[in-house]
Each structure stands twice: as structure tokens, then as C-alpha cells.
Amino acid sequence: DNLENNRFRLHFQPIRDAEGEILHYEALVRMMDENGDLLYPAVFIPLAEKYNLMPEIDKLVLKNTLEILKQDKNLKVFMNLSGESLGRCELMEWIGSSIIASGIDPGQIGFEITETTAIRNLETAKEWIIKLKEAGCGFALDDFGVGFSSFSYLDTLSVDYLKIDGSFIKNLDSDTTKFTLVQAINTAAHTLGKKTIAEFVENEAVWRILHELKVDYGQGYYLGKPKPMEVQ
Ligand code: C2E
Ligand code: MG
Ligand code: MG
Numbered sequence: 001d002n003l004e005n006n007r008f009r010l011h012f013q014p015i016r017d018a019e020g021e022i023l024h025y026e027a028l029v030r031m032m033d034e035n036g037d038l039l040y041p042a043v044f045i046p047l048a049e050k051y052n053l054m055p056e057i058d059k060l061v062l063k064n065t066l067e068i069l070k071q072d073k074n075l076k077v078f079m080n081l082s083g084e085s086l087g088r089c090e091l092m093e094w095i096g097s098s099i100i101a102s103g104i105d106p107g108q109i110g111f112e113i114t115e116t117t118a119i120r121n122l123e124t125a126k127e128w129i130i131k132l133k134e135a136g137c138g139f140a141l142d143d144f145g146v147g148f149s150s151f152s153y154l155d156t157l158s159v160d161y162l163k164i165d166g167s168f169i170k171n172l173d174s175d176t177t178k179f180t181l182v183q184a185i186n187t188a189a190h191t192l193g194k195k196t197i198a199e200f201v202e203n204e205a206v207w208r209i210l211h212e213l214k215v216d217y218g219q220g221y222y223l224g225k226p227k228p229m230e231v232q
Pocket of ligand 3: 142165
């Protein structure tokens, strides 16, 4: 019932380069409750996961994103994929055929899966990253570093971007341990030929340190809050 399209909202947050130019946007899902208040993923995703509704949410995000991309050929959007969707072959194939049917340039769309999801479903993740990249779409590994498993599997995942988890970026201006960790992650990512995106860039001091560390891109409240596309 909560999945009715009229309850469903998408916000878009920009990812910027060091000059402030927009690389692409990330689509972030919200739900409208009975009172017209917005509900955030932290509230409804645990429930949606419990009732196996994440694939339905991911499908709605793709449908709505494709409609927006059709109207602006210069727009690029990355969307999140849940682990459950990744495990459903017919859904992943539906994603591929929907992109083709929409007539958009496949380079206008990209996908994010979390590091944790990728490790948990390594073979499936590898396979779908390759297929969607062959189709021309972008790919990012989300929330990187929290699993802190190892870098060894990273070169087996052919993602374009590695998104350094927000917990390492927040307070980067006051925490030297975090500075060292971000430096290590960034160097490893670059060595493997991946571009890096820092999440949770919340102030100018952090953004400046990220330049110093040569992190490629940033995303966060300081660089632009998630908003509906029409008011960007
Ligand atoms: P994520 O993909 O890592 O998205 C980034 C989250 O960080 C978003 O939270 C965003 O609003 C928030 N954020 C952005 N900048 C800042 C900042 O400067 N400071 C802080 N503290 N937070 C910032 P949001 O929208 O609540 O989404 C939370 C998570 O829910 C996402 O994390 C993603 O894993 C999941 N999610 C969101 N939309 C979708 C979707 O359409 N499909 C799937 N499968 N998952 C989604
Ligand atoms: Mg994401
Ligand atoms: Mg993230």
C-alpha cells in the first residue's frame, strides 16, 4: 500500500568535482505518509527489507528516473540497488531491457551497490557489474570502508567509482585517524584505477582536505542537499 506511486518521491543530490561541476546526481527514495510528511529510508527500508519489497522500490526508482532522463539528455543519475534486487536475475534483466526500451543513452544512468552487499553476493555482483557496464551504464561501490574486509577483491569488481563511507569523511577536519584512513583508501582505489567520491561533505574545511588528499569527487550537504529534480 505504501508502494503506491503517489506516495513515492525521488530526491536527487549532486556529486561534484573539485571545481564544483556536477558529475552526476544520486537518486534517493522518500515516502509520503498520510499527513503529507516525508519519510526517509532509515524508517521504511528496514520494513521494506523485512517484507521483501526492496525490489519493487528499486523498480519504481528506475521507472521514475528513466522518465526524468528522457526529458533531459544532459542529465546523469545513479540509483541504488538493494542486495535482494541483485539476486533476482529476471529483475536485473528487466532493468537492462527497460533502459533500452526507454531510448535514453545508457551512459545517463548508473548504479550503486554497497561494499557489504557486493562482498556478500560476490559472484552475482561481479556478473551484473560487467553486464550493466557492457550495456554502457556506470557503476559505483557505495559505503566503502565500513566492511573494511580487504582490498584484494576490489580489482575483481569492475566499478568506475568507489564511494568512501560518510563515517570517514564527517569530522575529517578534526580527526587525524580518519585523515590517514581516507588517504589509504583513496590511494588504494586510484592504484586500482577507480575514481573516488567522498560522502557526507558537510563543510568547507572537509572539502579542502579532500582536495589535498586528491579525492576526485564529493557529495554532501555542503555541496548540495537532496531535492526534487524540478527545484534543482
Ligand atoms: P546512500 O546510498 O549511501 O545515500 C547517502 C545518504 O546520505 C542519503 O541518505 C543522503 O541523504 C545522506 N547524505 C547526503 N549528504 C549528507 C551529509 O552531508 N551528511 C549526512 N549526515 N548525510 C548525508 P538517505 O537518503 O536517507 O538514504 C539512506 C540510504 O538508503 C542510502 O544510503 C541507500 O543505501 C538507501 N537508499 C536510498 N534510496 C534508495 C533507493 O532508491 N533504493 C535502494 N535500494 N536504497 C536506497
Ligand atoms: Mg548510494
Ligand atoms: Mg553511501
